[in-house]
Each structure stands twice: as C-alpha cells, then as structure tokens.
C-alpha cells in the first residue's frame with residue numbers, strides 16, 4: 001500500500017470513508033488514475049457504523065424552528081438525545097449561531113430545496129454504483145416508518161411534512177391500527193405513523209465500505225496509508241511523516257476531519273463532529289420490516305443483516321473526547337421500551353463522528369482559493385445517502401462538465417464571511 005514518490009496521480013482522494021471511496025470509484029470509472037490516502041483503510045470510521053438508511057426523505061435541515069427551547073430541555077436530561085461538553089462550547093459557538101440561522105424560515109426553505117436537489121437523484125446515482133460493486137442484494141427498498149406517540153408532536157410536524165411533499169417526498173399517514181399492522185413488534189403506544197415510500201436501507205454499512213474499497217482497488221487505485229497534514233495545491237498532499245503524495249487534483253473527503261485540510265489552503269468552514277451512537281443487537285429476535293424513526297425520541301431502529309441497530313443521539317464534544325457509551329445504553333433502554341421483545345444478548349456499542357455543517361448541506365465543489373482542490377465532505381446525517389451523488393458531482397467537476405446539480409448552495413464560499 002505505498003506509492004513511488006515520482007508517480008503523479010490525476011486525482012488524489014483524501015479519506016476512504018463511503019464518500020471518498022465513492023468519489024474514487026466514479027473517477028476510476030471515467031478512466032482517471034486515482035491515489036487514495038487514509039490513515040487506516042480498514043479501521044473503524046463513521047461510514048462503518050451508521051444506521052444504514054438511504055434517507056432520501058430527509059430533505060429539511062436539522063435546525064428547525066422551536067428546536068432551541070426543546071434543546072434546552074434535552075440538555076437537562078443526562079441521557080437525552082442531545083449532549084454538550086461545555087469545554088467544547090467556546091470553539092463551537094460560531095457553529096451553533098449559524099445553526100440557529102439555518103432555522104430562519106427563508107433559509108430553512110432554501111436549504112430544503114438544495115437538499116432536495118441532491119436527494120431526489122440519489123437512486124439514479126447509487127443504483128449503478130451498487131450494481132457495479134455487488135451491493136444490490138443488500139439494498140432493501142421497503143420504505144421507512146416514522147411513528148408518533150402524541151397527537152401534539154404529529155400536529156407540530158405537519159408543516160414540515162407538507163414542505164417535504166412539495167419538494168418531491170412521497171409519504172402517507174397511518175393510523176394507530178395501521179401502524180400496528182405494519183410493524184407488530186412495536187409497543188402499542190403509537191397514535192400516528194408516516195410511511196415514507198422512497199426511504200430504503202442497506203444490510204450492512206461496513207460491508208458496503210469493504211465492497212467499495214475492494215472494487216476501487218480492483219479498478220487500479222493506489223492506496224497510501226498515512227495522515228494528510230496539508231494540501232499543497234501545486235503538487236499534491238503533504239503527509240505527517242514529511243513525505244508527499246503527488247497529484248494534479250485533490251479531493252478532500254476526510255469526513256469530520258476535513259476542516260484542517262481546507263484551512264491549509266485558506267478556506268474557512270464551519271464543520272463539527274456531531275457524535276452519534278448506536279447499539280447493534282445480533283440476536284434481537286424480533287421481526288421489523290423496515291427502518292423505524294421514533295419522532296419524539298429522535299432515534300431510529302434499522303433491521304440490518306447483521307442485527308437490529310438502535311441509534312441516534314447528537315453529542316457535541318469534539319473529535320478527541322473518548323466515547324461515552326452510556327449514550328448507547330440510553331438508546332438501548334429506549335429500544336427496550338418501544339420494541340419490548342428484543343433480545344439484547346451480545347449487543348455491540350458504537351460511536352461515530354457525523355461530519356456536520358450548521359446548515360445541514362454538504363460541502364461540494366472547487367476551492368475558491370485553490371482551483372486544483374475539490375471538496376466532498378460535511379454530509380452530516382446523510383453521508384451514505386448522498387455518497388454516490390456527491391461522487392457523480394465531483395466527477396462532473398473534474399471532468400469539466402456542467403454539474404448535474406448546480407453547485408452554488410454547497411460551495412465552501414458560504415462560510416468565508
């Protein structure tokens with residue numbers, strides 16, 4: 001896994017999570033020579049442990065009006081869906097302020113439209129990729145179900161559901177009996193359901209990354225194991241050990257770690273790790289047909305091939321703090337309550353770093369300061385969902401074609417002032 005120093009790749013891709021590997025795959029398919037850099041190609045990362053949702057219906061930002069009152073209540077609950085390490089607050093303050101602005105009505109609407117432009121073409125891009133890498137059999141197109149315990153929460157979400165529909169999301173409501181009939185394993189406490197026709201899930205996120213990596217290798221990519229310290233736009237990438245990887249263009253797909261690389265060419269970005277947790281139950285013993293989203297409690301349960309994954313939570317504590325697996329335990333407690341027959345034997349806890357921007361939009365496109373650098377990071381809750389579409393856009397940019405989606409809303413330039 002090393003590259004002779006004199007070789008010059010057409011494209012260097014920094015980061016071999018689902019986004020970087022998808023970019024490498026798309027570029028290799030177009031005949032580019034690609035060098036991938038990752039500090040640990042097979043190590044655990046965000047793309048390995050996510051909930052597996054192809055969550056195309058998630059086309060509104062995370063910041064919603066009124067969330068801040070709610071957030072204050074969540075923070076009081078030590079094991080609620082939101083946690084904050086107060087030491088992290090000073091450095092995260094600009095991010096939180098921008099997050100708040102994203103909930104303003106005009107901005108919320110514009111962000112939702114920009115998210116929809118990506119999400120509405122996800123299957124067009126992801127199906128050929130899954131086909132090529134041999135992942136089609138692990139894509140379960142069974143929809144997803146959002147469930148509500150209370151009439152009040154269901155009513156409060158109606159404007160958002162209406163906007164989603166206007167932007168192309170197909171959904172219909174289920175009453176209490178229909179929720180029971182659709183998912184008999186759920187506790188009988190849900191008064192409303194919203195069935196999402198186009199959401200799907202994959203059987204195993206880690207396996208998907210492995211299939212992608214193997215295919216990218218078979219297509220001829222070179223793999224360099226090392227830590228990228230800085231971008232050198234005229235030459236390539238400087239590694240931590242002082243060596244250089246040479247390439248004409250550089251794609252930054254380093255997930256939650258991308259901001260320091262962007263900074264090395266003078267680009268500012270608001271990017272934080274929105275740490276998420278889950279517990280995977282290999283012997284869960286229940287029948288769940290599709291991913292279920294628990295609206296009030298902000299967690300999901302996905303029936304993966306490798307077990308039932310119960311996950312969610314948002315913890316702001318930076319990239320370095322150790323995981324607090326009590327959050328996984330808290331999610332498991334919710335699972336126990338709402339899926340009463342689950343068997344927890346051999347449950348595995350996990351934490352990952354969602355690469356989150358405050359406006360829930362990814363960063364895709366050319367650096368305004370270094371034209372050889374292309375960004376592909378910041379996908380937050382939707383990196384798996386938007387992986388192949390991001391890759392197609394990166395290939396458009398590097399292939400000097402008109403991008404299939406106008407890229408202005410995703411430009412890093414939005415953070416420059």
Ligand SMILES: Cc1cc2nc3c(=O)[nH]c(=O)nc-3n(C[C@H](O)[C@H](O)[C@H](O)COP(=O)(O)OP(=O)(O)OC[C@H]3O[C@@H](n4cnc5c(N)ncnc54)[C@H](O)[C@@H]3O)c2cc1C
Pocket residue numbers: 014015016017018019020037038039040045046047048049050051052053054055226227228229253254255256257258274275276277278311312351352353354355376377378379380381382383384385386
């Ligand atoms: C609990 C949870 C549930 C989720 N559920 C879903 C879901 O259902 N659907 C969905 O679409 N998304 C989901 N996500 C989000 C999704 O997992 C992420 O958006 C996605 O994995 C990000 O992929 P990535 O390739 O950008 O980053 P990563 O997977 O983090 O990969 C980045 C790679 O870059 C490497 N790297 C970083 N810095 C350097 C450096 N300096 N030098 C060398 N290598 C470097 C890292 O080693 C890593 O391999 C979830 C996330 C979490 C935490």
